[in-house]
Amino acid sequence: MSGNTETATTAARPAGAPQKSLLAKLGLDRFSALYLWGAFMVIFGIWKTDTFLSVASAKLIMGENVAVGILALAFLIPFCASTFDLSIGSVMSLSVVITCFLSDEKSRSFNMPVGYAALIAVLACMCVGVISGFVVVKLKVNSFIATLGIGQVVSAIVLKLSFNRQITGTFSSTFERFGRGDLLGIPVVFYYLAVLGLICWFVLEHTPVGRFIYATGGNPEAARLAGVRTNRIVWGSLIASSTMAGIAGVVLSAKVGLFTSATGPNYLFPAIAAVFFGASQLKGRPNVGGTFIALFALAFGIKGLQLVVGTDSYWVNPMFQGTTLIIAVALASQRGVAKLRKRKAPAAA
Amino acid sequence: MSWTPDEIRRGGIGTGVEGTGMSKILQIWSLSKTFPGQLALNDATFDVEEGEVHALVGQNGSGKSTLIKVLAGFHDPDPGHHVTMRDELFAMGSTQAAHEAGIRFVHQDLGLVEAVSAVENLALGFGYRTGFGRRIKWREETARAKQALLDLGFDINVRVPVAMLSGAERTGVAIARALQDSEHNISILILDEPTASLPGADVDRLFEAVRRLKDRGISVVFVSHHLEEVFEIADRVTVLRDARVVATRSTSELDMSSLIELIVGHKVTAASVDRTIDASSAPRLAVSGLTGLGLNDVSFEVRPGEVLGVAGLTGSGRDTLIPSLSGVIDRFGDVTIDGVSLPSGDPGVSIASGLAFVPADRLRNGIISMMSVRSNTTIADVKRNKTGLRLNHKKEKAEANEWIRSLSVVTTGSEAPVSTLSGGNQQKVMMSRSFRLNPKVLLLDEPTQGVDIGAKEEIHTFVDSAAASGSAVVVASTDSAELARLCDRVIVMHKGAIVDTVLRNGGSGAGSMAERVDQVLLAGSSLVTHK
Numbered sequence: 001m002s003g004n005t006e007t008a009t010t011a012a013r014p015a016g017a018p019q020k021s022l023l024a025k026l027g028l029d030r031f032s033a034l035y036l037w038g039a040f041m042v043i044f045g046i047w048k049t050d051t052f053l054s055v056a057s058a059k060l061i062m063g064e065n066v067a068v069g070i071l072a073l074a075f076l077i078p079f080c081a082s083t084f085d086l087s088i089g090s091v092m093s094l095s096v097v098i099t100c101f102l103s104d105e106k107s108r109s110f111n112m113p114v115g116y117a118a119l120i121a122v123l124a125c126m127c128v129g130v131i132s133g134f135v136v137v138k139l140k141v142n143s144f145i146a147t148l149g150i151g152q153v154v155s156a157i158v159l160k161l162s163f164n165r166q167i168t169g170t171f172s173s174t175f176e177r178f179g180r181g182d183l184l185g186i187p188v189v190f191y192y193l194a195v196l197g198l199i200c201w202f203v204l205e206h207t208p209v210g211r212f213i214y215a216t217g218g219n220p221e222a223a224r225l226a227g228v229r230t231n232r233i234v235w236g237s238l239i240a241s242s243t244m245a246g247i248a249g250v251v252l253s254a255k256v257g258l259f260t261s262a263t264g265p266n267y268l269f270p271a272i273a274a275v276f277f278g279a280s281q282l283k284g285r286p287n288v289g290g291t292f293i294a295l296f297a298l299a300f301g302i303k304g305l306q307l308v309v310g311t312d313s314y315w316v317n318p319m320f321q322g323t324t325l326i327i328a329v330a331l332a333s334q335r336g337v338a339k340l341r342k343r344k345a346p347a348a349a
Numbered sequence: 350m351s352w353t354p355d356e357i358r359r360g361g362i363g364t365g366v367e368g369t370g371m372s373k374i375l376q377i378w379s380l381s382k383t384f385p386g387q388l389a390l391n392d393a394t395f396d397v398e399e400g401e402v403h404a405l406v407g408q409n410g411s412g413k414s415t416l417i418k419v420l421a422g423f424h425d426p427d428p429g430h431h432v433t434m435r436d437e438l439f440a441m442g443s444t445q446a447a448h449e450a451g452i453r454f455v456h457q458d459l460g461l462v463e464a465v466s467a468v469e470n471l472a473l474g475f476g477y478r479t480g481f482g483r484r485i486k487w488r489e490e491t492a493r494a495k496q497a498l499l500d501l502g503f504d505i506n507v508r509v510p511v512a513m514l515s516g517a518e519r520t521g522v523a524i525a526r527a528l529q530d531s532e533h534n535i536s537i538l539i540l541d542e543p544t545a546s547l548p549g550a551d552v553d554r555l556f557e558a559v560r561r562l563k564d565r566g567i568s569v570v571f572v573s574h575h576l577e578e579v580f581e582i583a584d585r586v587t588v589l590r591d592a593r594v595v596a597t598r599s600t601s602e603l604d605m606s607s608l609i610e611l612i613v614g615h616k617v618t619a620a621s622v623d624r625t626i627d628a629s630s631a632p633r634l635a636v637s638g639l640t641g642l643g644l645n646d647v648s649f650e651v652r653p654g655e656v657l658g659v660a661g662l663t664g665s666g667r668d669t670l671i672p673s674l675s676g677v678i679d680r681f682g683d684v685t686i687d688g689v690s691l692p693s694g695d696p697g698v699s700i701a702s703g704l705a706f707v708p709a710d711r712l713r714n715g716i717i718s719m720m721s722v723r724s725n726t727t728i729a730d731v732k733r734n735k736t737g738l739r740l741n742h743k744k745e746k747a748e749a750n751e752w753i754r755s756l757s758v759v760t761t762g763s764e765a766p767v768s769t770l771s772g773g774n775q776q777k778v779m780m781s782r783s784f785r786l787n788p789k790v791l792l793l794d795e796p797t798q799g800v801d802i803g804a805k806e807e808i809h810t811f812v813d814s815a816a817a818s819g820s821a822v823v824v825a826s827t828d829s830a831e832l833a834r835l836c837d838r839v840i841v842m843h844k845g846a847i848v849d850t851v852l853r854n855g856g857s858g859a860g861s862m863a864e865r866v867d868q869v870l871l872a873g874s875s876l877v878t879h880k
Contacts (some may be wrong), residue, residue, distance in 0.1 A: 208731040215728055218717040225677060225714050226729040227700040230465070285719060320865050 033281050033290070036324070043303030051307050054271035055185075064188035065299045067092070067252040069195055071271035072291050074201050074244035074277075078237040079275055080204060080286050081230075082217040083136065085086025085238055087322035088245040091128050093158045093276065095121040095249020100167040100259045114175045118250045125223030126239060128154060133235035143234075159261070167259040179254025189251055197246070201339040213237060214285065260285040269318070275323045280348070296326055372399050374536050374568060375439075375452075380430040383417050389415040390426075391566055391592040397537055397568045402559060404579040404600075405572045406802040407589035407612055415486060416589070418538060421454050422447045430566070435536075451536040453527040455543065459519055463512040467522045468494040470511055471529060497525040500565075501558040516550035521558055528567075538562060538708040544578060556582050576608055577830075582806035590614055612802055624816060624837060626655045633821035634686055634790045641680035643669040645845035648748050651821035656812065658836030659825035660851075660866050666842040668709070671794040671825050675699070675706040677714055686789050700729055703789030707779045707796055709825075715779045716767055723749035723763040726781050759809065773804035791815050793824045797831060809834055833862035839867045 044052045046226045051057060074088045102117035112120075128150065135146040204210035215223040216233045224230045252263070273294035281290030302320050306313040382390040390412045397403055403542055411651075414556040418424045422444040432439045433449045441447070442862045451482070460471050462714060468487075483650050494507045503521040511519050520543055528535055540559075542599035544552045559569050559582055579586050580600055584751050587597040588611040595613050603611075639647040644666045651657045661667030666670035668751055673680040684691045691699045708714035717725055726749045727734065734745040747764035756777045760770055776796070783791060793812065797805040815820050828834050839851040849869045853862055 012812050100582040195774060202739075206742075208735060208740060210732050211728065211740065214720065215717050215724070219713075222714055223728070225675065225696045225706075225708065227697040228728065229697055 001205055013255060021141040030095055030280070030282055030284065032072055033277060035295045036291070036299060040297065040301040040304055044300075046133075048304065052304050054225045057303060057307075059182075059185075059187055061296070061299050061303050062190045063255070065270075066189040066255070067194045067248045068189070068267050068270045068274070068299075069292065069295055070248035070251060071267050072274040072295055073141050073196055073288070074241040074248065075275045076211070076278075076286055076288065076291055077200065077204075077240045077244070078143070078234070079208075079279075080217050081213045081233055081237045083222070083234050085132065085147045086144065086240040086268070086298045087128065087132060087147040087154055088241055088248075088271070089265050090151040090158065090241050091125045091245040092249040092252065092267060093261075093263050093265075094128070094154050095125050095246040096253050096259045097161050097167060097252040097261050098124055099250055100248045101161055118175075118253070121250055121253075122243060125249070128166075128273065129239035129242025132242065133238040136238060137231045137235045143238075147238075162243035162259060162261065164261055168257065172174060175254055176257065179251065179257070192251055195242070197288055197292060204288060209233075217286075235343075257341060259263050270295070270298065277325055333334050351726050374399050374435055374487065377787065378430065379429040380416070380419065381427040382419055382424055383427050385688045387439070388592055390419065393589075393594045395554060395587060395594060395597070399536070399568060400566045401568050402563055402582050403568065403570045403585040404583035404586040405570060405589070406576065406579060406608070408803055411589040411612075412542070412592040413589050415592075417454070417541060417572065420452065420489055420539065421680050433471040436573060440490060447839060450503075451534050451539070453530075454537055454539045454598070455520070455523045455527050455541065457542045458634045459523040461519060461523055461526075466509060466617060467498065467505070467511055467514070467525075470522055471526050473526075481747060493529075494525070497529055498522065500561065501525060502561055504557065505621045507659075513571055515551055515556040516547045517558075519531040519613065520547070524558060524562075527794075528562075529783040532603070537568045537836070538589060541567060542572050542574070544573055544575060552578065573827065574799065576612075576802070577704045579608065580605070588612055608727045609802060616848065617685070624654060624656070626652050626837060629651070629776075631687070633819075634823070635683070635688075636674070637683045639670075639682035639684065641669065641671060641682075642678050643845050644673055645764070647682075647845070647847060649840060649846065651823060652819055653789075654816050654820040655838070656816050656824060658832035658839035658866075659823060659826075660829065660832055660839050660869070663827075667825050667827075668841070669793045671823065672708070675704065675764050675792050677708060704785045704791035704792070705729070705778070705783035705788030707783055707794065709774060709794035709798065711772070711779060711857030718766070718768040719766050720767060722753065722758070722767050722770070722778055723762050724787065725767045725778050726752050726763075729782055729786055734746060751827060752785065756781050756811065773800040776800050776808065777804065781806060784815060787818075788815075788820055793822065795826055796824060796825075797828070805831075829863040829866040832866055836862075839866050842867065 009091065035345060041053075067200050071092060073087055075085060078085045098121035099114070099117045102112045102120060103114045109306055132143075132147055135141050136143045139146075141149075177188075183191060204213065211224070212228045212230075212233050215226070215228050216230045220230050246268075253259075274291050275286060276296035277298070278289075278291035279286040281287075282292055284288065298321060301324065302317055305316045309316055373396045377393065377395040380390060380393045380395070381388065393412070393416060393757050395416065400602060405413050405416070415424065419441060420428045422442055425442045430441075432441055439446070439450055462473065467493050472485075472490055491507060498505060498507060498521055501521050501524060501585070503518055505514060505521075507519050511522055514522065524538065524540075527538065543555060547555060556578075559571070562569055573582070580603075583600050585597060585599050586603065586608065588595050590612065598611075605657050630652050633653045633655075634651040634672075636650070637648040641663060647666065647670070649657065659667050659670055662726075669678065672678045672686060676694050676699055679694045681693070684693075689702050691702055691704065712718070715864075717728065720728075723746055727745055731740065734741045734748065736744075737854075752758070753763060758770070758777045758781070759774050767775060770778065776799075780796075791812075796812070797808055800808065809831075812822060812824065823836075824832065824835055833853075837853050840847045841849045841851065851862060851865045851869060
């Protein structure tokens with residue numbers, strides 16, 4: 001039918017769309033993190049060749065960012081369903097404090113084998129997710145508010161358990177080997193991140209559940225009417241995120257072996273930044289691959305800058321996280337760029 | 350440069366345009382607009398006469414909106430055109446030029462600030478009148494807004510947020526805002542699909558405003574998919590097809606079928622429905638004592654292969670019947686499919702029991718706009734393409750492409766975001782989502798609203814095939830012609846109850862089925878007293 005072929009060309013090329021811009025051809029929008037990563041490698045590689053471009057520093061970055069990476073996955077799962085879980089930082093603290101507390105030989109009453117301690121820690125975190133889910137789904141509190149509040153409550157529990165002091169877990173050497181060793185020249189904890197990442201990727205991209213999560217995130221009412229059990233999806237995603245945060249805490253315990261009150265909150269922003277930045281990468285929606293690319297692009301950048309700044313580099317991390325997130329997301333948002341250009345055109349009457 | 354109406358009527362300038370003898374304000378010759386890889390407007394000729402209502406019709410993508418956008422100055426036209434405004438050369442290409450020439454636009458989304466009052470919305474476009482210390486003279490502003498709306502026939506409270514006004518009233522505010530300007534002599538108002546989201550009664554109020562504008566000597570150009578509106582309000586109509594202006598005619602010399610023929614480019618013969626429904630068969634869908642938002646104890650049955658229409662004014666229950674049945678809103682009462690009862694407010698269970706539906710509010714309740722055509726097609730039954738734990742993307746893609754083909758959805762492919770599709774094609778995706786379930790019961794709420802006439806006929810054919818395959822179909826529509834085209838039986842609703850039933854074959858009343866439905870609709874309230 002003639003009408004159809006005519007509209008076909010319209011659909012293929014929306015009226016008024018300019019030809020593919022240079023920006024689009026380079027894929028700056030969908031691969032900005034990769035470009036950024038490359039730029040960091042070149043800049044800091046030239047600047048600090050011997051320290052930055054070493055196997056040791058690469059291993060350090062990989063190892064250091066595992067907990068953040070797992071936490072990013074924890075944030076990602078509910079985020080795909082347009083649900084925020086801001087409690088994951090505190091939940092990770094809870095996991096660390098429980099693991100350390102239960103296996104601490106000074107608190108004679110427990111002195112539990114670390115395996116059990118870790119299991120209890122993860123289960124406790126899972127319970128937090130069940131409660132968050134209840135508050136969001138049943139009490140219909142906006143997830144942003146609900147998890148912010150629950151995060152505070154969890155922080156309070158963490159402070160009470162730890163008396164706001166540093167706790168050192170006494171772990172078996174086996175457990176420490178799980179956290180500190182290398183396997184095939186790569187920090188062993190990195191494999192945990194890789195495995196968890198693969199599981200998340202498989203679930204989100206290759207199972208019906210993943211489709212339901214994204215559908216819930218895209219249009220919850222339409223998804224519900226199409227038969228998706230959106231309440232279960234939201235609730236389940238919050239349980240998954242808390243559990244994941246619990247696992248991040250156990251991994252961190254094995255790696256670092258002690259709890260301090262700064263453990264949780266410092267990990268939350270980098271994780272969220274990686275998810276937000278990553279959402280603009282590869283697919284134009286939150287996804288595992290983009291999150292990982294963004295995470296390590298930022299991590300390498302920070303390490304490079306820390307090496308350049310030297311000893312006085314404690315401020316580098318937040319400064320860098322904040323600025324790169326905003327710049328990268330702004331660059332990735334083609335709409336934002338187009339708007340800037342349009343300001344030259346006369347305003348509509 | 351000017352031509353007398355006589356010369357134009359004789360075709361002296363080769364436009365083929367027939368005038369009605371009034372003086373022309375705006376005249377356009379050989380206007381083209383090329384986008385990269387696409388000729389969106391091809392050598393268009395168009396004119397507007399003083400004080401006329403001029404309808405602009407055509408299928409989606411025929412060039413209507415390009416023509417309007419070029420006029421508005423959003424797009425630069427290709428060189429070689431010739432445009433005069435009141436016999437003076439008019440240089441298009443900027444919003445400023447259109448404004449100074451006295452052309453005003455009201456776009457489909459109206460562009461109102463919903464949270465503030467009509468007074469403030471009018472002032473936003475014009476500036477507040479201020480007194481000492483830049484104090485806003487609210488009383489004066491209010492009086493001015495009130496008068497501007499009264500002139501259009503809207504006697505409304507101008508102090509409440511416009512979000513609280515009805516659709517027609519909001520359109521009125523947008524028109525009043527576009528027209529408030531004493532510096533320029535406003536001669537043309539262009540309304541882009543003003544009635545697309547208005548219920549029937551509101552359309553009448555809007556047309557009243559249009560008639561008042563006409564009386565004030567302002568020409569109104571309006572774009573519409575509703576062809577019956579063209580005959581109701583327009584003096585002349587210009588038809589676009591495939592980026593060309595195919596005709597400009599006086600509405601008095603056209604009838605519906607000749608207009609459709611101009612739009613589509615060939616004769617459309619409405620397929621006559623000939624279904625045989627086994628009256629002895631058990632009802633597929635049985636509804637009894639349905640009570641809910643705007644519904645009071647409604648009962649009816651639909652047999653396999655039967656198409657039941659639901660007619661009624663907005664607020665009669667016609668608009669909440671399908672949302673109540675499909676789980677958009679909660680309900681009381683028994684709804685069964687083949688004797689199996691459906692729970693209220695649980696679409697998942699209903700779908701598993703054989704229910705499928707296409708909601709009226711496609712953007713809110715239907716389309717998941719960030720997802721692809723494929724995901725939108727399969728979302729109601731994703732598990733079908735699962736092998737083991739894994740979703741078989743290849744199989745799913747093939748299935749989606751099959752649906753794209755069989756419903757001739759215009760898209761770049763199954764992976765295109767559904768938001769890149771036109772409204773009509775999104776509606777076809779919604780249809781394929783439902784048909785794919787092989788539903789026992791198919792509920793369609795305003796299945797062709799905002800859909801162009803070609804796609805409309807295709808959608809109607811799908812409904813026929815669903816009925817032919819044994820589904821019980823319920824169609825709620827404000828379009829009586831559509832109900833007559835599709836349905837074996839139409840129930841007419843008023844104040845939440847069924848007041849009458851119009852049958853395709855036989856039954857009381859004279860005239861075609863559409864006419865009989867309209868008669869009952871108009872009789873509305875009196876029928877209730879009869880019962």
